Amino acid sequence: MPAPLRIGLAGLGTVGIGVIEIIQNHAEMIAMRAGRPIIITAISARDPKRDRGIDLSGFAWEDDPVALARRDDVDILVEVMGGHEGAARAATEAALEAGKDVVTANKALLAHYGQALAEKAEAAGCTIRFEAAVAGGIPIIKSLTEGLAGNSIRRVMGVMNGTCNYILTRMEDAGLPYEMVFEEARALGYLEADPNLDVGGIDASHKLSLLSSIAFGTKVAFDGIEMEGIGAISVDDIQRAGDMGYRIKLLGVAQMTGRGLEQRMTPCLVPQDSPLGQLSGGTNMVVVEGDAVGQIVLRGAGAGRGPTASAVMGDVIDLARGIRTPVFGIPATKLAETVSAHSAAPSAWYLRIRLVDKPGALAKVATKLGDAGVSINRMRQYGHSDGDAPVLIVTHKATRDDILTAMAAARATNVVVGEPVALRIEDV
C-alpha cells in the first residue's frame, strides 16, 4: 500500500475533534477507500491544556498553526479553526506556499480571500477543498463542481443557516415573537458569538458566495450579495403567509441574469408543499437547477461535529486518492469578473401594510402601487381592533426596484402606519 497521507490538523474545536474521531474509529475502512492510510501527525490549537475528552498524546503539538503547516511530516493542512483573518489565513497561505493542499471548513476566509487563495494554490500546483464550509454534511460542493459539471446552472438556492431556520420554525410552531425565540436560541448555544453572523444572514451569504462562484464560473463576490436578516419577521407574517400557503425562509438565491450575477440572501416566501417549504428546524437544503438535469435537491444537517467532520473527511479522502480539481471548478485565473445585478429577476411579492382606519385608505395605497407598475394578484384585509387595519397583498411579478418605489410612495401618503414589510415570493 502507498505511503500514508499525513494531516496537520489546525483547530481542536468540535469539528477538529470530530475529524480525529473519524480517523481513529475508521482507519481501516478509510485506508481501503482512499487506497492508502490517512493519519494525523501534528495538531495545533489555542490552548494545549484544555481537556477535550480525547487522547491527543499521539500527535505532535504546535502552538503556531503556521509552523504546523510547514512541518515536514505534514502533507496536507486541515484548517478548522475559523476566523477569516489572522491564524487561519496565515496557516492556509503557509501550507500553499509549501506546496501543500488545504482542506478547510472556513467559509468566511474563502468568501473574503477565496480568489487570491485559489490563485496561490493553483500556481503552486495544489488545491483548496471546502465541502465542510457550505451546508455542513451535504455534499453540495462536490455535486456542483463534479456531478453536475455537464450542466449550465440556471439557479442555486439554499437554506444554509440552521439557526435561522430553527428560529423561524419555532416562531411558527410556538407562536412566539422573534425576540423571545432569539433568546431561546442564544441560551441553547445555537448562536455565534456575534449573532448577526447568523440572523443577519452573513454566515449564509458567505456560503452562497462560494456556491455562486462554482455555479457560474465567476470570482467570489461576497460584497455583491443583497443581504437582509430575519429580525424584521413577525409571527403575524409567518401565520398570514401560512394562510396563503407559504412558509418564510431565509433563502439564498444566485442566478445569472441578462444584467449580471444576482445574489441575494433574504427572507422569502416559498410554497409550503415545496421541498424548501417543508424544511423545518436546523436542517439545511440546497436546490440546484441545471439546464440538463432539471432540479436537484440536497438535504441534511448543516452543522455539528459529525456532519462537518464527514465533509472534511470526504475532501481528505479525495486528496488521498489523488483527486485534485481547481478550487472553484475551473482554474482561478479563468474565473470571470463578477458583474453584480441587484434583484434583476422579477418575482411576486408579499406586502404587509398597516392602514389607518379611514374610508379610501386602501384605494389610495392601491393607486400608488399601480402607479409604480405593481399589480395586485391577491389581497386580504384583516380585522382591526386597535384602529389600524393590516392589509396583505400578493403582487404579480415585479422587480425589487418597482416594489421599493411603490412602498416609498405608499409611505408618503397619510394612510400608512409604521413600516410596511415586503418579502419576495420565490418561485421554487
Next chain:
Amino acid sequence: MPAPLRIGLAGLGTVGIGVIEIIQNHAEMIAMRAGRPIIITAISARDPKRDRGIDLSGFAWEDDPVALARRDDVDILVEVMGGHEGAARAATEAALEAGKDVVTANKALLAHYGQALAEKAEAAGCTIRFEAAVAGGIPIIKSLTEGLAGNSIRRVMGVMNGTCNYILTRMEDAGLPYEMVFEEARALGYLEADPNLDVGGIDASHKLSLLSSIAFGTKVAFDGIEMEGIGAISVDDIQRAGDMGYRIKLLGVAQMTGRGLEQRMTPCLVPQDSPLGQLSGGTNMVVVEGDAVGQIVLRGAGAGRGPTASAVMGDVIDLARGIRTPVFGIPATKLAETVSAHSAAPSAWYLRIRLVDKPGALAKVATKLGDAGVSINRMRQYGHSDGDAPVLIVTHKATRDDILTAMAAARATNVVVGEPVALRIEDV
C-alpha cells in the same frame, strides 16, 4: 490545452442524443471545467438510417459497438444501449480489454455482471463509471463513493423507479384502481416493454444492488434482494394508510445487520410528512444514513434525456479530469462476499385482513397474532356492507418471519376472507 478526450458513443436512443446535445451545446464550458476538450469521434446504434432529429454526419459510424470500442480514435466508451447481455456487455468488455474506461447507464448489466466487469476493469488499470445507472440525474453514486466516504453507512433507502411512484401517486390523487392507472401509464409510454421491470421492482432492485455494494463494500448481490412489486396495492390500502398518516412507496432499503446484508425492494408505508412521504409523481429520492453525517436526502429526476445525459457527462468530465476511482469505491478484489439476510431488521407492519361477520372473529385473529409474537399497536375496524369486515392493524416491531407465521395462522382459521395484506412501515 491537453489533447481532447475522445468518446465512442454506443447507443443513440434518448440518452445518447442527450449526450450529443450537451457536448455540442456546451463545448467551451465543458473544456474549461474538464481542463481539456471532450469530443465524440464515433457512434454506433442499431439503425443507421433512422432520423434522430440531429446531424450525425460529423461522427464516424460503426454498425458493431465492439468495433466502436476498439477504434484507435476512441479513448473511452459511453455505453447507453441498455440490455444486460449481447452487444452492451460485449462492447463494455472490448473497451476494458483495450484498456479504455467505460461510462454506462446500464443498471441491468452491472447488477448481473458488475463484479466480473469491475475486476476486469481494475486489472486493466481502468474503471467503469455508472452515475446514470442509478436515480437518473441525482449524483448519488458520487456522493456515496466520494463525498460520504468518511462514513460507515448504516442504511441506504430509495424511491428509484419513477413509474411506480407515478402510479401510486395517481392512484392516491384520482382514487383509481391499480389496473386502470397501469393502463394509463402504458398509454403514456412510462412503462418498459416488459412492464414487470418497473412494477415488479426489478429495475429499482438493479439500482439498489449497486448502491449496496458501494455503501457496504460488498459484491453486487442482485439475487439477494427481497423483491415485491406494487401490483397488490389497492386504493383502499393507499387511503387507509393515508388516514393513519402514511403513504405507500415502492421503497428500496439496504442495511447491514448482525446476520448479513439486508436488501429489499417492497411497497412500504412511510410517514406522510417525511421527505420520502412527500415525494410525488415521477421524481426519485435516495436517503443515505451515515454514522457521522446523519441523514442525507437527495432528490431529482430519475429518468429522461436531460437528467440521464447530465449524469453521463458528470462521469465523462471526471475521466477527462483524470479522476478514476475503483468501480465500487474500493478495489473489486477487496469487496466482501455478500451474506444475504432476508428482512432481519424488525419493523412495525400494516396489516389488512378481511374477516367474516361473526362474533369472535377479531378475537380469533388477534390471538393468532399474539401466538406468533406479533403485538398490536393500533387497530381500526371499518364498516362492512358486503358481509365482510376489513380490519386494519398496525403492529409493534416484528420481523418478517413473525408476520408471515402470524398471517399463515390467521388464514388457517375460518374467519379470514381472501388474502391478507402485510406492508412494512419503514422507520424513516
